[in-house]
Amino acid sequence: MRRITLLIGAGLIALAAPLAIATAVVGCAGSSSGYSSKPNGSTVPANDSGDAAIVGVGQTSLGPVLVDGSGRTLYRFEKDTNTASTCDGECATFWPPLVTTGKPLAGDGALASKLGTTERTDGKTEVSYNGHPLYYYVGDTKAGDTTGQGLDLFGAEWNALSAAGTKIEAGG
Numbered sequence: 001m002r003r004i005t006l007l008i009g010a011g012l013i014a015l016a017a018p019l020a021i022a023t024a025v026v027g028c029a030g031s032s033s034g035y036s037s038k039p040n041g042s043t044v045p046a047n048d049s050g051d052a053a054i055v056g057v058g059q060t061s062l063g064p065v066l067v068d069g070s071g072r073t074l075y076r077f078e079k080d081t082n083t084a085s086t087c088d089g090e091c092a093t094f095w096p097p098l099v100t101t102g103k104p105l106a107g108d109g110a111l112a113s114k115l116g117t118t119e120r121t122d123g124k125t126e127v128s129y130n131g132h133p134l135y136y137y138v139g140d141t142k143a144g145d146t147t148g149q150g151l152d153l154f155g156a157e158w159n160a161l162s163a164a165g166t167k168i169e170a171g172g
Contacts, residue, residue, distance in 0.1 A: 053100035053127045055115060055134070056107025057163045060146045065160040065168055066129060068136075069107060071143025074098060076132040076167060079156035083118045085126055085133040091154040097126040098134040114165050130165020 054069030066074040077095065079086045087095050097120060104127045106112035116128040126133050137148025137158065149168065151158045159167035 052102030053098055053104045054107045055098070055104055055110045055127060055129060057109025058144060060144050060160070062146050062149060062160055062168050064109065064163060065146065066110065066134070066163070067107075067143070068098060072136055073140055073144070073146050073148070073160055074129075074134040075137055075148050075158045076129075076161055077135060077154075077156055077158055078167075079154070080133050083116065083128050083131050083133065085118060085120055087133075087135065087154060088121050094138050094153065095135040095148075095158065096138070097124070098136065099124045100127050101125070109163050111163065111165075129161060132161065132165065134161075 055074065056067055056069065057064045058067035058071045058073070060067075060073060068074060075095070077085075077087050085097060087097070099120075100117065104115045104117065106115055110129070114130045116131070117125045118128050118133055120126050128134060135158070137151070139145075139147040146160055148158050149160050159169075162168055
């Protein structure tokens, strides 16, 4: 059983979460909708069409943050100390990487000069911004959600990013 610590407002809530059960309950099969299923029944955009990933800036409860072309919040993992991703296996099931099959494109508010890519251990190309690999959180179910903000999972904290490529501090 993995211990998950969530920072909500000024209070600290500790939850015990059997991640293995969540992984076993729901498969990770793709669908024809352009989204792939994740362990909690949420979805993240699939980029299997051969198109380049788009990174822009969207408005959320945290203020403006990096989002994909569908408005889904993108996160950085504090454990990634350089452009190489350290989130794979079970971690990538809950924090799927933003992958691309072409050169990533800067959408509204994002800076093309900060976009890059890094090769993952599975051979896929992950989008990076200001040197940080980018991820979704499966708990975010729609554009503008930021439920992954400040979570401490898989050995480090997860944070949304500003257009400058710096982490958004908990609560904005």
